[in-house]
Amino acid sequence: MAVQTEAKTYFNYINGDWVSSVTNEVEASTNPANKNEIVGYIQRSSIEDLNEAVTAAKQAQKSWWKLSGVARGEYLYKTADILERRLEEIAETMTKEMGKTFGEAKAETMRGVSILRYYAGEGVRKIGDVIPSSDSEALMFTTRVPLGVIGVISPWNFPVAIPIWKMAPALIYGNAVVLKPASEAAVTAAKVIECFHEAGFPKGVVNMVCGPGSVIGQGIAEHPDINGVTFTGSNSVGKRVGRAAFERGAKYQLEMGGKNPVIVAKDADLDLAVDGTISGGLRSTGQKCTATSRVFVESEVYETFKEKLLSKVKQLTIGNGMESETWMGPCVSEEQLNTVLSYVEQGKAEGANLIYGGKRCVEGELANGFYVEPTIFENVDLNMTIAREEIFGPVLALIKVHNIEEALKLANDTEYGLSASIYTKDISNILSFIDEIEAGLVRVNAETAGVEFQAPFGGMKQSSSHSREQGQAAIEFFTSIKTVFIKA
Numbered sequence: 001m002a003v004q005t006e007a008k009t010y011f012n013y014i015n016g017d018w019v020s021s022v023t024n025e026v027e028a029s030t031n032p033a034n035k036n037e038i039v040g041y042i043q044r045s046s047i048e049d050l051n052e053a054v055t056a057a058k059q060a061q062k063s064w065w066k067l068s069g070v071a072r073g074e075y076l077y078k079t080a081d082i083l084e085r086r087l088e089e090i091a092e093t094m095t096k097e098m099g100k101t102f103g104e105a106k107a108e109t110m111r112g113v114s115i116l117r118y119y120a121g122e123g124v125r126k127i128g129d130v131i132p133s134s135d136s137e138a139l140m141f142t143t144r145v146p147l148g149v150i151g152v153i154s155p156w157n158f159p160v161a162i163p164i165w166k167m168a169p170a171l172i173y174g175n176a177v178v179l180k181p182a183s184e185a186a187v188t189a190a191k192v193i194e195c196f197h198e199a200g201f202p203k204g205v206v207n208m209v210c211g212p213g214s215v216i217g218q219g220i221a222e223h224p225d226i227n228g229v230t231f232t233g234s235n236s237v238g239k240r241v242g243r244a245a246f247e248r249g250a251k252y253q254l255e256m257g258g259k260n261p262v263i264v265a266k267d268a269d270l271d272l273a274v275d276g277t278i279s280g281g282l283r284s285t286g287q288k289c290t291a292t293s294r295v296f297v298e299s300e301v302y303e304t305f306k307e308k309l310l311s312k313v314k315q316l317t318i319g320n321g322m323e324s325e326t327w328m329g330p331c332v333s334e335e336q337l338n339t340v341l342s343y344v345e346q347g348k349a350e351g352a353n354l355i356y357g358g359k360r361c362v363e364g365e366l367a368n369g370f371y372v373e374p375t376i377f378e379n380v381d382l383n384m385t386i387a388r389e390e391i392f393g394p395v396l397a398l399i400k401v402h403n404i405e406e407a408l409k410l411a412n413d414t415e416y417g418l419s420a421s422i423y424t425k426d427i428s429n430i431l432s433f434i435d436e437i438e439a440g441l442v443r444v445n446a447e448t449a450g451v452e453f454q455a456p457f458g459g460m461k462q463s464s465s466h467s468r469e470q471g472q473a474a475i476e477f478f479t480s481i482k483t484v485f486i487k488a
């Protein structure tokens with residue numbers, strides 16, 4: 001691979017300084033739209049680097065917590081302003097590093113700005129309740145204290161929003177953080193940390209250590225001085241992180257995969273349902289934990305829905321996310337592309353009917369990137385691998401059902417439970433769906449993806465550790481409750 005000497009090297013951020021790893025090794029982060037383009041070099045750190053960051057965080061946390069919530073919030077407001085000022089540049093880095101379109105990257109970066117402002121405001125909201133005691137001469141109330149040092153392990157698919165929606169609540173409630181970003185998107189994460197640095201956070205409150213997940217991520221999960229670990233990524237890694245944290249009595253929070261269904265009822269607005277299925281399933285090249293992957297359609301409207309879906313999917317433009325006409329960019333990496341292609345082969349081998357796409361795109365400049373066609377299968381059986389495993393690619397499985405009852409039963413036939421949607425105008429369908437669907441995010445006449453930062457986010461079943469992120473729900477993970485009883 002050609003090494004570009006002009007590509008910048010990004011350092012770890014430890015105790016307020018940008019430092020190279022003790023290993024003196026770096027790793028190139030490349031552009032999935034053009035594998036010959038190096039976006040930047042990141043540190044290939046060791047446990048020694050992580051230990052330094054954790055020591056710095058531990059030392060800084062006590063005085064950080066002693067600041068008022070208002071004062072901590074001011075740092076987050078400043079970070080938000082800096083991120084907003086650098087929005088286009090950071091979004092461009094995101095597109096170049098992990099492939100999503102520039103429009104989506106800008107929207108995500110703006111979401112990061114809003115999350116920072118939202119949690120800055122949390123600094124002045126209540127953190128406890130007065131509870132009547134059985135003793136009339138006593139005062140009983142709850143208050144909250146930070147956990148201490150929080151380890152943040154983040155994925156590449158939302159390289160601005162996810163680190164921020166974990167770090168901002170951790171910080172406002174008085175914790176110090178050590179971020180280990182996904183290697184595929186660590187340059188983008190480093191630029192986010194530059195914003196925290198420029199905002200003037202006290203040394204050691206915010207730290208970032210880049211390097212292999214098996215070393216730095218696992219090191220965070222096992223570190224005796226990390227009091228809470230928040231993770232988003234695959235189920236296999238998440239469970240490993242959870243087990244390691246549990247073993248040493250640390251708090252942990254896991255957000256993992258999905259196999260999210262959309263149900264299209266016979267009375268649905270089919271154009272709306274088609275648009276929602278395409279947007280939910282194929283935007284960001286299907287690389288969202290909330291992406292639609294199974295589409296249950298009532299038999300009466302199945303053929304019409306399918307034809308409308310096919311005709312719109314055929315119009316989608318695939319290309320470099322920096323080009324304004326591109327609707328769908330590449331997969332994040334060659335490995336991810338190969339994963340998607342192998343699921344397509346498995347789908348065909350297990351008897352599903354491939355009705356659109358399924359191939360790598362190799363025309364012209366696309367040959368230099370990790371592009372795959374949007375892909376649609378029909379005649380999918382729920383026992384097939386493509387109906388059970390998270391693909392994390394632009395692959396939709398169409399499944400014909402006789403009625404909503406059957407659709408609900410099949411939609412729930414999965415180990416996952418993150419997000420689900422229904423398209424219908426029938427209130428009884430809507431009410432049954434809300435009651436019966438096993439998902440943390442329940443969406444009616446709206447796509448499965450799309451999270452709002454002010455509302456709780458998380459899944460049921462194996463999609464999460466059953467905790468919730470974002471909104472005011474975040475306080476539950478990032479603090480401990482103390483019940484105080486005072487007798488005069």
Ligand SMILES: NC(=O)C1=CN([C@@H]2O[C@H](COP(=O)(O)OP(=O)(O)OC[C@H]3O[C@@H](n4cnc5c(N)ncnc54)[C@H](OP(=O)(O)O)[C@@H]3O)[C@@H](O)[C@H]2O)C=CC1
Nearest residue numbers: 154155181182183212213214217218233234237256289392
């Ligand atoms: N729910 C979601 O939002 C996401 C789901 N996924 C799913 O995971 C699949 C694989 O993607 P991938 O990026 O490899 O996801 P991973 O779960 O491997 O990565 C997520 C984060 O965990 C880190 N990590 C990797 N190994 C360990 C470990 N042993 N201990 C602690 N942390 C670790 C990674 O670091 P590093 O990058 O250095 O490996 C990254 O920061 C995708 O195909 C998709 O199905 C992926 C991303 C997000």
Ligand SMILES: O=C(O)CCC(=O)C(=O)O
Nearest residue numbers: 287288289290449450451
């Ligand atoms: O749908 C979204 O906006 C968020 C999805 C998400 O959190 C993820 O893919 O990890």
